[in-house]
Amino acid sequence: MIWMSWRQFRAQAVVGAAALAVLAGYLLWLGFDVRDAHAGYLAQCRPQGDCAEALARFARDYENTLLYLAALLALLPAVVGMFWGAPLIARELESGTHRLVWNQSVTRRRWLLVKLLVVGLGAVLVAGAASLLLTWAAAPVDAVAGNRFSTVVFGARDVAPVAAAGFALVLGTVIGLLTRRTLPAMALTGLAVVLLQFAVPNLVRPHLMPPVRADRAMTEQAINEARGLGSITNSATVRGLGVPGAWVTDVSELRTRDGRTLDRRAFDDCFSARDDPAAPATGQYGAAARCLGALDLHVELAYQPNHRYWPFQLLESGLYLLAAGVLTLFGLWRIRRRVT
Template identity: 35%
Template sequence: MSRPRILWPTWRLHRTALLTSAGVLLALVGLLVYTGIKIRASYHQLGLDTCGSACGSAQLNAFSEQAQRWGLWTQFLALLPGLLGMFVGAPMLAREYESGTFRFAWTQAVTPRRLLLAKVALLGGALLVATLAFSAFFHWWYTPIAVVKDRLAPWAYHADGVYLAAATLFCFALGLLAGAVLRRTVLAMFVTGAAWVVVFFTDWQLLRPHFATPVLSAAATNGLGHGGQPWVVDSWQVDAAGRRLSDAEWNAVVALHAQDRTWSRADYTTWMLYEPGSRFWAFQTLDAAWLVTLAAAFVLATLWWLRRRPT
């Protein structure tokens, strides 16, 4: 079977998933453009485009509130790789097994292995191009916000750079393997989505804080000399005697002096472990490396599984 004859049936079988995915991404791009224009208007009205390093805290706080109001929805973009894996990757083999059409598809002139690799290359390539383009729009959208919040900050990090594309390939390959093993479309979709939620939070909470040694600083929670708020991994309060207070102890201290306008926090020091925004691309590269490596491993595992259980 020639290459064009592989392209056409692949498009016919998966066009609904691809067109739906493209439609969702285009709708999200429309939201980015709309809210991005609003955020840039606020950025200009507050004078942040001209004040440079002389921008006051009142200007920065006002802009931060505006950006949060218009950009709160973007935190749900972390679910996008899982959804694409569920609706594009998981049904690719599961639906063939469920309907029994694999018996016909795999008895043609092209071998099952070659057919699968062609589909993976075509669909995975389409998802890669689409998510990289979407991340480029998101990078434009986030550029003004980077004045008050670093690109390494959670949620925004997951739609910027190359993370979204790498995570989408991971979920696509995971869905492919789940469909081959489980042979049930809905079950494979559920497993793919649930697995992505677990992997996402494991990466965010357990893996990424150890990509590089966090910086320790005794400072307020603003700036720290990196052009915005960093990703704070941990923070705590220390009293005048040098004893670290628990969250409950610190909340009790604040509550005790809530009505005392003369109370000063000078006797307490805020210590923070944080990752500066200058590490953004290094972290993106590390995340993309292990996600793409696992995606390749899932594709190889799928090929092995199909050879072991061809029917």
Template identity: 40%
Template sequence: MQALTAGVALVGLAGYLIYLGMQIRDAYDKDIVGCKTSGDCEGATQLFLSDYELQVFLASVLLISVPALIGLFWGAPLITRELEGGTHRLVWNQSVSRTRWLVVKLSFIALASVIVVGVFSLLLTWAASPYDLVQGERFGAMGFMSRNITPLAYAVFAFVLAVTMGLLIRRTLPAMVVALAVVAAFQVITSFGIRPHLQEPSTATVALEADTEFKAIRDENSKMQIKGYNISGAWMLDSTHTMLEADNKPFTVAQYEKECFNGDMDKVKACLATKNLHLDVAYQPANRYWRFQWIEFAGYLALSGLLVAFCIARIRRPLF
């Protein structure tokens, strides 16, 4: 029944993602590629992103949630339902050893999890690829966790973790709650605490020119900063950067108001370009994307392997 439910849900999601992918591709060909003839590429880009931002976001959230749901409904009850029903006394005293019973169960359901999440990830990666190309934020938390190969490792980890929680807690509902909390915590910690430091960030000194693109200017503690500066395809580790003079002293609010303050952003940029200002930026280059995908994939599989080893050792104890 669980496999049938997952199959029906996957078919429905697959149909929607194929439809969404075709829509995005049509809009990309019409608005983004076609804007070269109209000349208004900036407006076309913003319209394209706003039209599909919600759909891609919701699909990404759903895919990120799938591993946790697999853990809850497939992993947590795997052992606890035997313990709660007392059937473990019969099941684990047959010719099939406890170890073999557990390994077969884990292998079969983990493979099913990988297939379900893998198909969904493949379709979402295909459907959202034009959107991701225009947006240019492949390292973003939502996009990174829901594209390509990392969701497969999340699925295995969430499933095995839920089985482990069930083995330790021995009650289905509490095991589901704890497993959900731990999986969510791992995803947050990995995205914001570990992934930025998987490799030493690259640094660069960027001259502030009249054509330097950024979203806004702001002041912070009497220092002028720009917000939204990006290197194409890279993962910017800071959203704001302080304007620095040639001697690396911060360009102050007082200097800005006296010398460059103006309601016209183009004139402000032209004025700032004459002050010999620069930015010190830290970022992860675009060419590290797949390296990070494989590192995270391998890391979650390694954690899953450790949990499997623990479960095998635990289930063989006389306590059961």
């Protein structure tokens, strides 16, 4: 049974191994290049005793490349689910070969379980190798940037992409079992995995552990440090506030000293304020920041410290594996009871 499953899967395995070999060669080259650049920047800045700006330039040099690679790795679960998972049963049902296979001595459940284990092992090896190499190549940049919780970065490092690939494989298999057609199963699997990869970082990940909460006074300087002021609804908000060594998950609206949300009219008045020619304001928001800073405002922040990175990795991976286990049990029940 294992040998037969391997023979059916070997074409996809060869393609996956070839793609992995190309990616591995590039990541090895990139990893050594990153380390050489890191050492070069340190050699230049250490005599002056201030390496913060040099290391910031080093991180910017590789930021876009690593983001593209992380986005590429984020597509891996969808590819595994579409091309390895969806056809696993759907192709047998579509071509009618299941009638011959399921009339042998091997039971349907054992047949499905062995195929999932064989193909799942291939998915884990490919995803694990790609994630390991990218994590190694990007390690010096990640250490400098300090944004390991970033939506794209988190999902492309360490164990999370491996668990996601395993889940996508089982999801595609079950969708193929239900639809009984290969192309619709592939399309539905790709759509479902992409939606999940959007939903998990934004709706699930921030709530895996209770956040740390804190108040921050919104002085003129603090407002000028924000990446955005206001919103499409013109609410009294600031966007893009950061906490050193942490992932900010939520920022409240601007609040007055007594805890009430800043009146929208007062916010609009400050937002449309003009600089005083006699004492022009500085910073990216100019007079608006000066006006808001004079109102004694604060915001409530919720954030996850960076030292929780590994608990989050393990929790998210555990959720993917739990979901894969539930789907596997459903598939084993469905193939025995419903599929003829």
